[in-house]
Amino acid sequence: MLTVIKIGGNIVDNPDALDSFLADFSKIEGSKILVHGGGKVATKVSKALGIEAQMIDGRRVTDAETVKVVTMVYAGLVNKTIVSKLQALDCNALGLSGADANVIRSHKRIVKDIDYGFVGDVDEVNASFLTTVLEQGVQPVMAPITHDKEGLLLNTNADTIASTVAVAMSQVMETQLIYCFELEGVMRDINDKDSVISQITPSEYKELKEEGVIVAGMIPKMDNCFDAISQGVSKVRIAHASDLKAILSEGVEKGTTLQA
Amino acid sequence: MLTVIKIGGNIVDNPDALDSFLADFSKIEGSKILVHGGGKVATKVSKALGIEAQMIDGRRVTDAETVKVVTMVYAGLVNKTIVSKLQALDCNALGLSGADANVIRSHKRIVKDIDYGFVGDVDEVNASFLTTVLEQGVQPVMAPITHDKEGLLLNTNADTIASTVAVAMSQVMETQLIYCFELEGVMRDINDKDSVISQITPSEYKELKEEGVIVAGMIPKMDNCFDAISQGVSKVRIAHASDLKAILSEGVEKGTTLQA
Numbered sequence: 476m477l478t479v480i481k482i483g484g485n486i487v488d489n490p491d492a493l494d495s496f497l498a499d500f501s502k503i504e505g506s507k508i509l510v511h512g513g514g515k516v517a518t519k520v521s522k523a524l525g526i527e528a529q530m531i532d533g534r535r536v537t538d539a540e541t542v543k544v545v546t547m548v549y550a551g552l553v554n555k556t557i558v559s560k561l562q563a564l565d566c567n568a569l570g571l572s573g574a575d576a577n578v579i580r581s582h583k584r585i586v587k588d589i590d591y592g593f594v595g596d597v598d599e600v601n602a603s604f605l606t607t608v609l610e611q612g613v614q615p616v617m618a619p620i621t622h623d624k625e626g627l628l629l630n631t632n633a634d635t636i637a638s639t640v641a642v643a644m645s646q647v648m649e650t651q652l653i654y655c656f657e658l659e660g661v662m663r664d665i666n667d668k669d670s671v672i673s674q675i676t677p678s679e680y681k682e683l684k685e686e687g688v689i690v691a692g693m694i695p696k697m698d699n700c701f702d703a704i705s706q707g708v709s710k711v712r713i714a715h716a717s718d719l720k721a722i723l724s725e726g727v728e729k730g731t732t733l734q735a
Numbered sequence: 736m737l738t739v740i741k742i743g744g745n746i747v748d749n750p751d752a753l754d755s756f757l758a759d760f761s762k763i764e765g766s767k768i769l770v771h772g773g774g775k776v777a778t779k780v781s782k783a784l785g786i787e788a789q790m791i792d793g794r795r796v797t798d799a800e801t802v803k804v805v806t807m808v809y810a811g812l813v814n815k816t817i818v819s820k821l822q823a824l825d826c827n828a829l830g831l832s833g834a835d836a837n838v839i840r841s842h843k844r845i846v847k848d849i850d851y852g853f854v855g856d857v858d859e860v861n862a863s864f865l866t867t868v869l870e871q872g873v874q875p876v877m878a879p880i881t882h883d884k885e886g887l888l889l890n891t892n893a894d895t896i897a898s899t900v901a902v903a904m905s906q907v908m909e910t911q912l913i914y915c916f917e918l919e920g921v922m923r924d925i926n927d928k929d930s931v932i933s934q935i936t937p938s939e940y941k942e943l944k945e946e947g948v949i950v951a952g953m954i955p956k957m958d959n960c961f962d963a964i965s966q967g968v969s970k971v972r973i974a975h976a977s978d979l980k981a982i983l984s985e986g987v988e989k990g991t992t993l994q995a
Contacts, residue, residue: 546816551808551809551815555806558882560886562882568836574822575818576827577822604871624823
């Protein structure tokens with residue numbers, strides 16, 4: 476069983492949470508792939524370099540200077556920090572951007588209403604290279620930067636990378652996907668930890684959107700989840716990073732499981 | 736035959752020289768490994784972040800903040816820019832820091848007279864992983880950042896990385912090493928392009944140092960070269976990057992060849 480795990484910028488930005496997560500990640504049995512988000516360092520570096528952060532609908536617009544900064548921070552500092560910490564935990568990690576070994580080829584997002592700039596939409600995952608690496612006992616750690624194989628580096632949504640990688644790998648081996656985030660799962664009431672919805676089917680998802688329980692940034696995340704489950708990933712879950720150990724090592728059912 | 740090539744910061748900093756070099760590199764027959772230096776972007780980013788660059792004897796002193804910057808710039812921006820450009824040239828490049836797949840383990844330089852900070856002295860190269868990668872038709876591109884396998888990332892001399900990688904790989908396959916730099920080779924008179932010394936033996940090297948022909952920064956570079964040739968690398972050469980094509984594709988003898 477291959478486990479693909481995605482962590483967001485909130486874990487990347489918090490050294491204690493990151494260390495705790497990586498200790499749990501390093502102990503997962505079998506093959507595993509980590510996909511990480513960016514975090515706030517990119518904004519700090521951009522500001523210092525005098526680059527104005529531009530946001531449209533909560534999404535960063537990536538101009539030519541910003542894609543350099545996110546390449547530095549995500550594929551450089553964040554990725555190598557995670558890799559070196561995992562190495563210290565005897566987890567043989569290999570950091571990858573999508574350009575490395577052509578692992579994720581994407582295209583620059585086509586401009587419709589909004590020009591997001593140097594943002595990539597994923598076309599193809601090199602499952603063959605990832606399989607070879609996993610067979611060596613090496614665990615890929617993927618940064619949210621891809622390329623178009625024509626020389627452009629592209630800022631790419633980490634949730635999408637996680638689901639497309641999981642789908643591609645599910646053609647080769649049994650694959651589960653876990654999105655770790657800052658909540659206990661999908662909740663009916665964001666202020667009530669006991670309101671986690673343990674399982675959601677596509678028709679329930681539709682209802683939850685209509686009821687306004689699932690809104691805004693959760694919608695593309697859930698769409699990624701259902702894409703994965705409908706395309707061969709055997710289990711997709713959304714859970715708090717601190718519940719990873721209980722879920723994977725102790726078989727405790729926590730978080731929200733998406734169902735086909 | 737494996738060809739290990741090192742390029743310095745002067746090529747990394749010059750987009751036209753870099754593109755031209757990468758076009759030549761992509762056409763080299765057989766397996767190849769590229770080791771790159773850092774370039775000046777790290778200094779620019781450090782300045783913008785308010786980190787003072789500290790130099791002792793022409794070597795950057797790497798404090799805790801500076802090692803973050805060089806990790807960003809060398810293992811992030813520079814490495815991924817090179818990898819994506821090579822991918823566009825149909826060269827299946829894989830960017831690596833020393834932490835990735837534990838490719839280069841080093842230790843933080845022991846403080847004698849000078850504390851260089853987070854600078855790594857190389858202990859071990861993972862030739863087995865590099866061999867597996869090369870067998871997949873994938874070409875490693877190595878940034879001058881290593882790790883101590885205890886969680887520290889360390890700024891590491893790219894010349895040393897190139898020679899230790901070449902030595903380690905020479906135990907597995909026939910390996911040649913080429914240092915590309917900004918001159919035509921080792922020259923008797925730096926102002927006379929026709930004064931390139933085509934071959935140097937260890938005893939001639941000793942004489943050239945005594946005569947003051949080889950001085951300063953060239954001495955550690957030459958020491959790296961002779962280390963490599965005495966430890967199994969079949970050919971070591973110092974040449975101008977623009978002569979690479981003539982040397983490798985056309986068999987023209989250019990630059991300086993070091994002899995055992």
